[in-house]
Each structure stands twice: as C-alpha cells, then as structure tokens.
Amino acid sequence: MEKLTFTMENYLEAIYELSSDGNGARISDIAERLSVTKASANSAMSTLSEKGLIINEKYKEIFLTPSGRELAEFTSKKHQVIQEFFTKILKVDAVIANRDACAIEHVISNDSIYAMQEFIHRRKKR
Amino acid sequence: MEKLTFTMENYLEAIYELSSDGNGARISDIAERLSVTKASANSAMSTLSEKGLIINEKYKEIFLTPSGRELAEFTSKKHQVIQEFFTKILKVDAVIANRDACAIEHVISNDSIYAMQEFIHRRKKR
DNA sequence: ATCAGCAGTTAGGGGAATCTAACTATATAG
DNA sequence: CTATATAGTTAGATTCCCCTAACTGCTGAT
Numbered sequence: 001m002e003k004l005t006f007t008m009e010n011y012l013e014a015i016y017e018l019s020s021d022g023n024g025a026r027i028s029d030i031a032e033r034l035s036v037t038k039a040s041a042n043s044a045m046s047t048l049s050e051k052g053l054i055i056n057e058k059y060k061e062i063f064l065t066p067s068g069r070e071l072a073e074f075t076s077k078k079h080q081v082i083q084e085f086f087t088k089i090l091k092v093d094a095v096i097a098n099r100d101a102c103a104i105e106h107v108i109s110n111d112s113i114y115a116m117q118e119f120i121h122r123r124k125k126r
Numbered sequence: 127m128e129k130l131t132f133t134m135e136n137y138l139e140a141i142y143e144l145s146s147d148g149n150g151a152r153i154s155d156i157a158e159r160l161s162v163t164k165a166s167a168n169s170a171m172s173t174l175s176e177k178g179l180i181i182n183e184k185y186k187e188i189f190l191t192p193s194g195r196e197l198a199e200f201t202s203k204k205h206q207v208i209q210e211f212f213t214k215i216l217k218v219d220a221v222i223a224n225r226d227a228c229a230i231e232h233v234i235s236n237d238s239i240y241a242m243q244e245f246i247h248r249r250k251k252r
Numbered sequence: 253a254t255c256a257g258c259a260g261t262t263a264g265g266g267g268a269a270t271c272t273a274a275c276t277a278t279a280t281a282g
Numbered sequence: 283c284t285a286t287a288t289a290g291t292t293a294g295a296t297t298c299c300c301c302t303a304a305c306t307g308c309t310g311a312t
Contacts, residue, residue: 008268028288038291039271039290041290059276092238092241100233112216115218152260163301164260165301165303168260170299184307255311262304262305263304264304267300277289281285282286
C-alpha cells in the first residue's frame with residue numbers, strides 16, 4: 001500500500017474524531033474541522049474510498065474501514081504524544097502545542113515518537 | 127511579505143548551506159541535495175528571485191540577498207535546535223533526528239522552538 | 253581554436269489539493 | 283404534503299511542485 005499524503009492523513013483523522021460509536025462522519029463537519037470547502041472534502045472522500053480506507057455511499061454518512069481506522073488511530077496516537085510532550089515537558093501553550101502536533105504528526109519518525117513517550121513515562125515515575 | 131512554501135524554504139536553506147564565503151550555489155548541487163531534477167531547481171530559482179530572496183543571473187552562480195540569507199539562517203537555526211533537542215535530550219539517533227528536523231523545521235511554531243532551546247540550556251547548567 | 257561533455261534553460265505535461273459556482277438530494281417545519 | 287433550508291455533488295479553474303525531453307551556453311583538454 002502506497003503512503004498517504006499528509007492531507008489525506010488529516011482527512012482520515014478528522015473522520016476518526018468525528019465518528020462516534022456506530023455513527024459516521026458528515027462531509028460538512030469534516031470540511032469545517034479542516035477549514036476547507038465541502039467540495040474539497042467531498043473529493044478527498046473519493047480518494048480515501050478508492051484506497052479502501054472509508055466506506056462512502058452517496059448522500060450517506062462516512063465510515064472508516066478497519067484498515068482506515070487503524071491508520072487513523074495511529075496518526076491520532078502520534079498527535080496525542082506530541083501534544084502531551086509539548087505541553088507537559090516543554091510547557092508550550094496548549095493551543096500552540098495542538099497546532100504544532102497537527103503538523104508534526106505527519107512527518108515525525110516513529111523513533112522520535114517513541115522517545116517522547118519514554119521521556120514522558122520516565123518523568124512520571126519520579 | 128507573504129509566507130514561503132515549505133518547498134521554497136528548503137531551496138533557500140540548500141542555497142545557504144551550499145554557498146561558502148563569496149561563492150554562490152549551483153543549480154546542479156541544489157538539485158542533487160534536494161533530490162529533484164535540475165529543471166525543478168531552476169524553476170524554483172525563478173520563484174525565489176521574484177521574491178527578492180536570491181540573485182539569479184542566467185548561467186551564473188546563485189547568491190542569497192540579505193533578506194534571503196536572513197530567512198535561510200532562521201530556518202537553519204530551527205533545524206539545529208530540533209536536531210540538538212532530539213539527539214541530546216530524546217537520545218534519538220543522529221541520522222533520524224536530522225531527517226525529522228528537516229521536516230519539522232518548516233511547520234513548528236517559534237514558541238516550541240524557543241521552549242526546546244530553553245530546555246537544552248537549562249539542562250546544560252546543571 | 254575546437255568540440256565534447258557538463259551545466260543550465262525552456263517547453264509542455266501531470267498529479268494533488270484547493271477554490272467557486274451551480275447543481276441535486278434529503279429532511280424538516282408548517 | 284409541500285416548500286425551503288441544509289447537505290452533498292459535480293464541473294471547471296487555479297496554484298504549486300514535480301517530471302521528461304529537448305534545447306542552449308559554457309569551458310577545459312587537446
């Protein structure tokens with residue numbers, strides 16, 4: 001499977017965060033969350049659908065497939081780690097940390113994420 | 127002045143790192159360093175030139191203007207801070223830290239860079 | 253002084269992501 | 283049950299960045 005673009009990773013993450021137990025996500029909400037038009041969000045859905053990451057029936061809610069969910073969870077997890085590291089260790093403002101995490105999550109290595117996680121963990125033990 | 131794209135920031139940084147006292151940078155070297163074709167590098171030079179960040183006379187070496195140098199130095203500085211933080215504080219492998227820094231430097235906030243710098247600094251004093 | 257080889261340029265095209273504008277479908281309020 | 287508001291879709295244009303292919307300019311070895 002070829003790598004997702006950062007943009008598509010973001011769309012996937014948005015769908016993940018917008019859908020709750022049993023319910024899917026809506027185009028308008030995705031578009032709003034990512035600050036793009038509905039048209040853009042809609043066309044992104046075609047891409048994700050072709051890659052088998054979401055189920056997207058016309059005029060229906062959007063659902064993650066198992067592999068889509070897995071990917072989204074992974075991105076979301078990275079986001080969390082960065083966010084926590086930046087706020088708790090670096091004492092960066094939460095809003096800024098969130099913005100930074102949103103960008104960094106798509107480009108950082110797994111090694112560095114792991115190192116941040118370890119750092120936080122070690123800190124907590126003391 | 128409108129913000130540079132990440133791509134252009136990378137080109138600028140490459141020029142900065144390839145030019146040494148008095149000498150400019152060459153298209154081929156820039157292209158090689160960024161793993162793009164000479165054609166791509168060449169067209170990027172037009173963009174940077176239009177923005178007044180480089181001097182680019184046909185068939186001549188490429189030089190940074192003062193404002194181009196300032197921007198490049200800023201990006202480079204961010205790279206350094208991230209690299210140092212990742213290797214010295216997080217104990218991430220240098221090669222990986224470098225790759226991460228190269229991507230993160232274009233998206234991270236100044237606040238977070240400053241926080242990393244402070245963290246390193248505090249660490250050294252002990 | 254020539255020319256082969258390298259450096260640089262130009263033209264043309266493609267993919268990704270965005271937008272606006274105009275359209276169609278759905279759902280709800282009365 | 284129908285009209286209207288909201289949601290979703292489609293078409294077409296734009297911008298950015300990349301590519302290949304074909305060209306032109308430069309320069310150093312002979």
